[in-house]
Amino acid sequence: MAKELLKGNVAIAEAALRAGLEAYFGYPITPQTELLEHLSRRMIQLNRVFLQAESEVASINMVYGAASAGVRTMTSSSSPGISLMQEGFSYIAASDVPCVVVDIMRGGPGLGNIQPSQGDYFQVTRSAGHGDYHPIVLAPASVQEAIDFTVLAFDLADKYRHLVMVAADGQIGQMMEPAELPPMRPIRAERPEWALTGAKDREKNIITSLFMQPEEEEAFNQQIQARLKVIKKNEQRWYEYLTEDADLLVIGFGTAGRIAYSAVEAAREKGLKVGLLRPQTLWPFPEDRLSELADQIRGCLVVEMNAGQMIDDVRLAVSGQVPVSFYGRMGGMIPMPDDILTAIEETLTRLYSAAGLPI
Amino acid sequence: MHQSFLLAGFGGQGVMFAGQLLAYAAMDEGLEVTWIPSYGPEMRGGTAHCYVVISDKKIGSPIVNNPDVVLAFNNPSFTKYEYLVATGGLLASNASLITQQSQRADITHLPVPATDIADEIGNLRLMNVIMLGAVVTAHGVLPLNSIKRALEGHLPAHRRDMLADNYTALERGAAFTSELFPVK
Amino acid sequence: MLATLNAPISENSLQVVYEYPESLSPVVTHYCPGCTHGIAHRLLAEALDELGLREKTILVAPVGCSVFAYQYFETDGCEAAHGRAPAMATGLKRVQPDKIVVTYQGDGDLVSIGAAEILHAAARGENITTIFVNNAIYGMTGGQMAPTTLPGQKTTSSPFGRNTTMTGSPIRMSELLANLDGPAYIVRRSLHDVKNIRKAKKAIITALKVQMAGLGFSMVELLSSCPTNWGIQPEKALEWIEDNMVPYFPLGDYKVRDEVNGL
Numbered sequence: 001m002a003k004e005l006l007k008g009n010v011a012i013a014e015a016a017l018r019a020g021l022e023a024y025f026g027y028p029i030t031p032q033t034e035l036l037e038h039l040s041r042r043m044i045q046l047n048r049v050f051l052q053a054e055s056e057v058a059s060i061n062m063v064y065g066a067a068s069a070g071v072r073t074m075t076s077s078s079s080p081g082i083s084l085m086q087e088g089f090s091y092i093a094a095s096d097v098p099c100v101v102v103d104i105m106r107g108g109p110g111l112g113n114i115q116p117s118q119g120d121y122f123q124v125t126r127s128a129g130h131g132d133y134h135p136i137v138l139a140p141a142s143v144q145e146a147i148d149f150t151v152l153a154f155d156l157a158d159k160y161r162h163l164v165m166v167a168a169d170g171q172i173g174q175m176m177e178p179a180e181l182p183p184m185r186p187i188r189a190e191r192p193e194w195a196l197t198g199a200k201d202r203e204k205n206i207i208t209s210l211f212m213q214p215e216e217e218e219a220f221n222q223q224i225q226a227r228l229k230v231i232k233k234n235e236q237r238w239y240e241y242l243t244e245d246a247d248l249l250v251i252g253f254g255t256a257g258r259i260a261y262s263a264v265e266a267a268r269e270k271g272l273k274v275g276l277l278r279p280q281t282l283w284p285f286p287e288d289r290l291s292e293l294a295d296q297i298r299g300c301l302v303v304e305m306n307a308g309q310m311i312d313d314v315r316l317a318v319s320g321q322v323p324v325s326f327y328g329r330m331g332g333m334i335p336m337p338d339d340i341l342t343a344i345e346e347t348l349t350r351l352y353s354a355a356g357l358p359i
Numbered sequence: 360m361h362q363s364f365l366l367a368g369f370g371g372q373g374v375m376f377a378g379q380l381l382a383y384a385a386m387d388e389g390l391e392v393t394w395i396p397s398y399g400p401e402m403r404g405g406t407a408h409c410y411v412v413i414s415d416k417k418i419g420s421p422i423v424n425n426p427d428v429v430l431a432f433n434n435p436s437f438t439k440y441e442y443l444v445a446t447g448g449l450l451a452s453n454a455s456l457i458t459q460q461s462q463r464a465d466i467t468h469l470p471v472p473a474t475d476i477a478d479e480i481g482n483l484r485l486m487n488v489i490m491l492g493a494v495v496t497a498h499g500v501l502p503l504n505s506i507k508r509a510l511e512g513h514l515p516a517h518r519r520d521m522l523a524d525n526y527t528a529l530e531r532g533a534a535f536t537s538e539l540f541p542v543k
Numbered sequence: 544m545l546a547t548l549n550a551p552i553s554e555n556s557l558q559v560v561y562e563y564p565e566s567l568s569p570v571v572t573h574y575c576p577g578c579t580h581g582i583a584h585r586l587l588a589e590a591l592d593e594l595g596l597r598e599k600t601i602l603v604a605p606v607g608c609s610v611f612a613y614q615y616f617e618t619d620g621c622e623a624a625h626g627r628a629p630a631m632a633t634g635l636k637r638v639q640p641d642k643i644v645v646t647y648q649g650d651g652d653l654v655s656i657g658a659a660e661i662l663h664a665a666a667r668g669e670n671i672t673t674i675f676v677n678n679a680i681y682g683m684t685g686g687q688m689a690p691t692t693l694p695g696q697k698t699t700s701s702p703f704g705r706n707t708t709m710t711g712s713p714i715r716m717s718e719l720l721a722n723l724d725g726p727a728y729i730v731r732r733s734l735h736d737v738k739n740i741r742k743a744k745k746a747i748i749t750a751l752k753v754q755m756a757g758l759g760f761s762m763v764e765l766l767s768s769c770p771t772n773w774g775i776q777p778e779k780a781l782e783w784i785e786d787n788m789v790p791y792f793p794l795g796d797y798k799v800r801d802e803v804n805g806l
Contacts, residue, residue, distance in 0.1 A: 005379070005386050005394070023638050031398060049637045053630070054663035061627035061660070065603075065634020068621050073634070091624050114398065175395040175421055176379065178386045196619040196635060198642050200598035206613050208604075208622035262419025337420045 003178040008143045008168065009034035011179055012076070012102055015150040017042055018184045022071035023049035025062035029078045030114040031170035032104035036076065048187075056081035060088030060101070067097035068207045070195025072154055072188065076102035078170070079120050080111060089163060090129030093224070094209030096194075098157035100150070101135075102166045104173035107332030115332025116170035116255055121309035124167050125283040132221055134228055135163040136235060137282040141258040143177040145280070151182055160231055167282060169305065171255045171334065231284060238286035239278040242268060246275030248348050249293055251314055252303035253279045256328075256335060260303045263340035274344055282310070287317035294318040299351045303340055304328045323351070360390075360415045362500050363423045367408035367440055368432025368453075373487030377430070378409040380491060383509035384501050385413040393421035406435050413500060428498060430490050431457060432473075451494045453486060469497055469536065476531050482521070485528035492532025497540060503533050564588035566597040568617050577777025579734040579767040580608060583676055584615050586740070587645070590747040591618065594755070600643040601635055603628045605657075607649035608682040626657025629664035632671045643754055644671045651681045654690040654714050661720070668725035668759035672750045675716065678767040679788060686772030690714045693791055698772070713791060717764045721797035727758040729798040733766035735784040739794070752806040759800075766792055 006014075013035045016024070024043055026036045036052070043050035049066070053059040059075045066073035077085065082103045092099060105120045107113040124137050136156050138149040146168055153164040191197050196205055211217035239257070241264060243249065252260040257278035267274040277293065279286050294300075299322045302311040308326045315324050327343035329335045352359045364381060368374045375396050385392035396409040410422045425445040431437040431452045437459055444450045446465045455474030473489040488510070495501055510525050563569065567588035574580045591597050597618055604612035606625035613620025623631040628646035636644040653661050653675050664671065680698055681687040687700040691713045695704040717731045728750055732743035743765055750761035766788045768780035775783060 003386065005382055005392075023634065025634065051633070051637060054659055057627070058630040058633075058660055058663065061624060061630035062634035062637075064623075064627075065621075065631035065636075066638045067634070068631070069601075069635050069638045071638045073638070087624055088627070095621075170398070171395060171421070174398050175393055176382060177393050177421075178391075196601045196621060197639065198599040198601065199617065199619050204617055205619045206621065208613065208620075210610060210622050259420040261417075265419065334422060336422070336424050338424055 003180050005176050006143050006179050006181070007034060007174065007176045008146050009104065009173040010038045011143050011147050011181070012150050012166065012168075013038035014042070014181055015147040016074055016100065016154070017046070017048075018182050019151040019154040020072045020185045020187050021048070021074055021154070022187055023063075023066040023073040024075065025051050025053050025059040025066070025073070026075050027053050027056050027059050027077065027081060029081045031106055031116075031173045032076050032078045032102065035102065035104070035173070056084040057087065060085040060092075063099050063101075064088055064092050064095070064097065067092065067099040068095070068196045070191035070197065072158075074100040074102065076104065078104045078106045078114075079108050079117070079123075082120060082123060086123075086129035088129075089135065090131055090133070091209050092163050093128040093133040093135070094131065094220075095207050096161045097207065098161050098164070100153045100157055100164050100166065102150070103168070105167065105169040107330070113332045114170065116305060116334060117330070117332055118169055118254060118256060118305040118309070119330070120167060121282065121304070121306060124165050125285075125313075128163055133224060134283045135165045136160070136231060136284075137165045137167050138237075139167050139253040139280060139282050140172060141239070141254050141278060142179070143172070143175065144179040146172055147179055147181060149280070156235065160227060162227070162231070167254070169255050170332075235281055236284045236286040236288055237280040238289055239276075239280055240289070241276040241278075243275035243277065243293060245273055247273040247298045248301060248344060248351065249275050249277055249297045249299075250301045250303060250340070250344065251277045251279070251290070251310070253282060253310060256303045256305050259335055259337055260340055262337035263344060266337060266341050267344050272344065272348060274348070279310070285310075285313040285317065287313065290314065290317040291319070294321040297322055298355065299347060300324045301343060301347045302326045303335060303343070305334065306330060325350075360413075360500065362413045362428065362498075363426040364411040364413070364428045364430065365408060365426040365440060365443070366411070366430040366432070367406060367436035370407045372432045373484065374407045374432060375409055377487040377491050378411045379513065380488070380506055380509045381411045381413070381501070383513050384505035385411075387508055388501060388505050390415055391418050393418050395421045406433070406439070408436070428494060430494055432486065432490065433457065434459070449494065449498060451490060451497070453490060455486075467497070469493060469539070471532065471535055473532065476535070477528065480524055480527055480531065482524055485524060488525050488528040489532035489535075492529040493536045496533040496536040503529065564592045566591040566600075566617050568615050570614055573611060574608065575769075575771040577768060577770040577780055578608070579678070579765070580676060582734050582740060583674060583765050583767065584612070586744045586747055587647070587674060588616060590744060590751055593748065594751055596643050596751060596755075599641070600645060603632045603635070603644065603646040605646070605648040605652035606683075607652050609647055609649060609676065610683065612647045626652050626655070627660055628652065628657065629660040629669065629671070629673065633664055633667075633669050636669065636671050640670065640757075643751065645674065645751075646671060647674045648676070649682070650675075650677045650679065650689045650691040654716050661716075662723075665720045665760045665762070666723045666725045668727070670754055670757055670759055671761075672754045673760075673762040674747065675762055675764040676767045677716075677764055677788075677792065678769040679713075680769050680772045682769050682772055686769075691716075691792070693787055715792060717762070717797045720762065726760040726762065726798050727800045728753045728761040728803050729764075730762075730796045731764040731766070731792060731794050733784055733789060733794055735766065735768070735781040749803065749806065753803055756802070756806060758802055764792075766794070
């Protein structure tokens with residue numbers, strides 16, 4: 001298929017539909033609304049389910065219902081709406097039903113604003129509401145990745161019967177780039193054997209998150225943890241650029257990651273030995289690769305559009321081997337390549353002088 | 360080649376569409392391109408802007424501190440963005456609405472009486488395309504024809520009847536620049 | 544009478560007049576003595592049997608005493624988050640409109656925390672059936688004030704009796720929802736005596752028929768007892784329904800769309 005100039009939000013919506021999305025439930029919120037609007041037209045045209053819910057709380061519970069029926073289903077929102085969905089995430093997590101949630105992050109806390117932010121990193125990676133769980137979190141940095149990761153999200157959700165989030169920000173949702181959409185996949189004809197389809201010629205199926213006996217609840221939690229371990233082993237994804245000889249590794253995801261790419265290019269033009277690691281999965285975090293790179297670099301510079309959230313995962317992965325510094329903007333402010341370049345130069349200066357090396 | 364454009368004006372002046380025409384044209388020329396709008400309440404009534412980055416390499420940041428080219432459609436945009444234009448860059452202003460002259464010696468200032476020209480063609484809405492014709496001709500990164508093809512391919516269905524007028528607007532803008540800067 | 548008793552029992556003379564509904568699972572009840580949830584469960588199971596719906600029904604259980612409702616039915620079932628049963632049911636029904644989706648919810652679940660979800664499901668005319676068990680108290684958490692707790696009624700969180708100046712007055716949900724255009728069938732029945740129990744069953748059958756016919760949202764509110772948390776004997780609890788709840792929550796048909804009468 002040829003490349004088209006596509007807006008991130010529209011591209012995600014169309015990619016989901018082509019990945020076999022059967023039911024979408026959502027509530028308008030800037031900066032993700034075009035996603036909902038696109039599906040409000042396309043899903044109805046294709047005779048699939050589209051419903052504008054009364055709240056994000058209702059959206060996610062409608063998704064829970066549709067997912068329990070064994071269809072490919074999703075919702076999308078932005079930070080304040082994702083906060084409201086946490087309850088539903090927890091029930092979905094505890095029910096082993098697959099679904100996809102798109103978060104087009106905006107400035108916070110509170111109502112905040114509608115400008116791009118990455119302030120949901122903790123919210124999406126640490127748990128799904130209450131309880132021990134991690135959704136799989138994919139972080140696109142371009143419209144093409146937004147498309148590819150949306151399709152991947154559905155496949156991973158089904159593969160692991162897991163909650164998968166696509167965490168982008170307002171910039172990726174709003175920007176247009178040339179990108180290629182995937183071919184239309186048919187709607188899945190079969191329903192999984194665990195789905196709630198009516199107990200005809202089989203035992204009844206129950207989907208519940210309630211385990212009153214602590215022994216039973218612990219055993220169920222152990223199952224979740226075992227699955228998370230497999231996911232952690234199999235699904236770490238990242239993009240890497242000019243790391244072979246890098247003294248300083250810049251680490252950023254999504255929009256911050258692609259802006260850092262510009263800064264790394266500018267640094268290289270100045271002859272500075274700088275590379276880039278852009279995590280494409282936020283959970284599982286690409287800790288194995290970062291841990292390897294920690295053996296060959298002198299330090300890291302983490303760039304985020306928040307007060308420093310992913311930096312915790314970076315510190316855990318490098319495990320004290322190298323110093324970790326930070327450059328971030330908050331409240332919907334976007335870091336500029338020049339500002340990151342300055343941070344790169346300052347960090348390198350510190351690292352070299354600490355090592356007694358000429359700058 | 361790596362060029363960044365900032366287009367700014369009142370909501371309703373066709374800022375976003377002019378930026379998209381640039382983006383479509385760049386894509387059709389096989390270049391990398393990003394288009395990103397300001398969004399939210401400022402779209403209605405306030406000053407709207409969008410960034411377009413065109414490059415022959417992979418594009419990192421879709422926004423920049425100092426755009427190579429600024430298209431200012433109204434006074435507030437001129438005031439806000441004049442000083443941001445990169446050294447050696449181009450500042451194009453809609454001279455029908457913006458009477459100021461740029462005080463900067465390190466950039467090229469291209470004042471285009473775009474609203475007046477649009478009035479002559481008979482449709483004030485064509486101002487944005489006139490500006491684009493003038494800028495593309497002065498800047499030289501994209502051929503004028505690529506914008507023409509973008510218009511043909513992407514003018515919304517309910518504006519198809521205005522295609523010929525849009526071509527005229529593009530050519531009038533281009534002609535204005537050519538007269539100002541005769542081909543050497 | 545004596546003659547009948549003394550007559551020899553032959554195989555042929557035995558008739559099945561009462562049996563365990565196929566849709567009801569043979570499990571030991573966890574409900575308190577005298578609680579009317581058991582009656583409500585049985586009525587729903589009998590209705591599903593009589594309409595031949597067991598194999599296509601999905602029951603959405605609430606949070607509250609009936610949190611385990613799915614264990615009592617031989618149908619597919621699930622457990623919704625507190626108050627969200629109508630939203631979950633919406634998801635289930637929209638992707639498989641040929642199935643029968645029933646939410647079973649108490650007053651805390653439906654009237655308090657899930658007020659938004661039930662209101663909008665009803666307003667959309669969502670083609671689901673809701674069994675709403677109203678016993679004027681929070682049972683599972685041990686007897687706190689519900690949005691349907693009567694004025695002056697003592698609970699563990701209104702120890703001096705419900706003060707309507709401070710806490711507002713009980714919400715009559717059937718009347719409230721009946722104002723919307725979406726619902727096809729909304730009635731209130733009671734489980735305090737045999738006559739009313741029979742009426743309740745008829746209403747549940749009608750509500751399910753409404754869903755089968757695709758007419759839209761249907762709800763049967765059932766006034767129920769909670770002897771444990773009301774702190775009165777089971778028999779007295781049934782009287783308490785009649786004496787106190789029925790006057791505040793009048794029994795009757797609040798919304799019966801014309802098409803329903805033809806079912």
